[in-house]
Amino acid sequence: MRAMGAQPAPRWLQTPGAWLTLSERSIGYFHHMTHDEVQRWLDGYVAAWRSNDADDIRALFSEDAVYSYRPWEDDDQTVRGSDAIVASWLEETDEPTVWDAEYHPYVVEGNKAVATGWSRYQATGEHPERTYHNAYLLEFDDEGRCNSFHEYYFLEGR
Numbered sequence: 001m002r003a004m005g006a007q008p009a010p011r012w013l014q015t016p017g018a019w020l021t022l023s024e025r026s027i028g029y030f031h032h033m034t035h036d037e038v039q040r041w042l043d044g045y046v047a048a049w050r051s052n053d054a055d056d057i058r059a060l061f062s063e064d065a066v067y068s069y070r071p072w073e074d075d076d077q078t079v080r081g082s083d084a085i086v087a088s089w090l091e092e093t094d095e096p097t098v099w100d101a102e103y104h105p106y107v108v109e110g111n112k113a114v115a116t117g118w119s120r121y122q123a124t125g126e127h128p129e130r131t132y133h134n135a136y137l138l139e140f141d142d143e144g145r146c147n148s149f150h151e152y153y154f155l156e157g158r
Helices: 022-026 033-051 054-058 082-091
Strands: 059-068 078-080 099-109 112-121 130-140 145-153
Touching: 033 054, 033 099, 033 112, 033 130, 054 082, 059 082, 078 082, 099 130
Parallel strands: 059 145
Antiparallel strands: 059 078, 099 112, 112 130, 130 145
16 A cells, blocks of 8 residues: 555556666566576586587587686686687596586576585595585576576585
């Protein structure tokens, strides 16, 4: 119920995104990722990791994407551009049968998301079974490709 004499908000303020110009909408300011879209992207991320296929990896990222493996370290742990991301992924591949992973969106806000999950590697002659807990800070373009990926993780038991 409105207070006496209070006017309703202007129509342009009542409609989300209505104050954006047409050019702002056309370059992606108006697109909002959904929980389901982020989950599909994360599922594609795991599938690309498992396939070790350059096209699968490239499809996840925008051409000018930034991928930071360890953002708390120096810039050497950051890769720029989808071609560089593909090359980086394929430098040291993991055999698809020795690991498993599961990630889910924790929060989705506009074109940004935080995902959490785990990656588990089977025991080998060199290492015991290892489980990493992950948090990903993600930003997406208007086509649903990731243009900013920052990975945080820690090894369980440490």
